[in-house]
Amino acid sequence: MSWALSLPVQTLKDSSARHVLLCLANYAGSNGAGAFPSAKTLTDDTGLSERTIRIKLDLLEEVGLIVRGNQALAAVYIDRHDRRPVVYDLMIKRGAVAAPREDASGCSHGQNGVQPTTERGAATAPNTSINHQLTEKQQQREISEVVAEQDRQALEPQDDRQRxxxxxxxxxxxxxxxxxxxxxxxxxxxxxxxxxxxxxxxxxxxxxxxxxxxxxxxxxxxxxxxxxxxxxxxxxxxxxxxxxxxxxxxx
The missing domain is CATH 1.10.8 (Helicase, Ruva Protein; domain 3)
Incomplete structure (x- = not known):
């Protein structure tokens, strides 16, 4: 999220798109990958309409700040394919700003000694989003199971009530x-x-x-x-x- 906060204004001048990017970053992993909040979730987070959310997401893709990631990640948590949101990866390296350096006293040269951004490549606090509650190895196993289940469902209905x-x-x-x-x-x-x-x-x-x-x-x-x-x-x-x-x- 600190990357989205420190993004230069000239990189993205649209304030609504910056707001959407900031909220999207809240659901991404420490490397910026695997964010898949629904349009309804982003609407609740930003106060914007779902139509506006989709327009701003398209804009963020056009300027290269986000790209479509591994869509199988959403399938791990959401069974119905028609309800799965798009999985996005944030292009953190683009427009990244290095954090202020500390002097010998251990204080930042920033205003009031506050360091608003992390060092590029520095470790961040673990994301508590549901996106990343599993380890990468567990996620890969879950994804493999989901793909196998989707193949099975192609030949038979999901339950007795499905027409x-x-x-x-x-x-x-x-x-x-x-x-x-x-x-x-x-x-x-x-x-x-x-x-x-x-x-x-x-x-x-x-x-x-x-x-x-x-x-x-x-x-x-x-x-x-x-x-x-x-x-x-x-x-x-x-x-x-x-x-x-x-x-x-x-x-």
Whole structure:
């Protein structure tokens, strides 16, 4: 933060942008990296609107005082990617001002003996922000785990309440499907791999149809019930069993 306070006026004349930079620095590590407060947080800190905050952040990027950092840091603490703020690194070396030197008495030559800035490269007090509560080694491990989790979530929903379009790798929950088959009055062994494959094949193409994991189990049980009913009542229909429109059945 001392770097932002001592930044020469000619480097950044916009007072609002200086205020945003000062607040952003409060969330960065000792080397200026890994600051990711949300726009709402910066709004609360500065009193500026979120629109103004975003404009000033763009300005700080344009003049080279901040750059976009490792975005995976925010993913360690925030699961939902659509709610993760941008991670910024402060370019501390740019425009840095050396602190006043002390004389033999140990006092600074600054006014009233106060030293307003630290020596360039000097150690600073640890940042208490949530950004840096973990060691670098722990953060790297957390980041690796987050990346692996994101890959896993690409193939399956985050929880039973999340709605999603059907995909080829979908595996229905055994318990949820068993419950739906019981409700429909169907035997447990009627949900064969071939039946499930035809069900998925039909809905994979219908990307506009979304449902939760439990909802898809409900649809699958209904599909199986109609499939069995059609198989029992129609033996002369040459259309594929999944072709519901040709059989006059609506899903």
């Amino acid at each position: 999603f379009a059907m995909f080829a790798e979908f595996v229905p929950s055994a318990n949820a499907l068993e419950a739906q088959l019981k409700i429909a009055g169907l035997p447990e062994d009627c949900a064969t791999e071939d039946m499930i494959a035809r069900f998925k094949g039909f809905f994979v193409a219908k990307t506009s149809v979304v449902d939760s994991a439990a909802g898809w189990c409900f649809k699958l049980a209904g599909w199986i019930k109609r499939e069995r009913a059609l198989g029992a009542t129609s033996t002369e229909d040459d259309a594929p069993s999944g072709d519901w429109a040709s059989k006059g059945v609506r899903l």
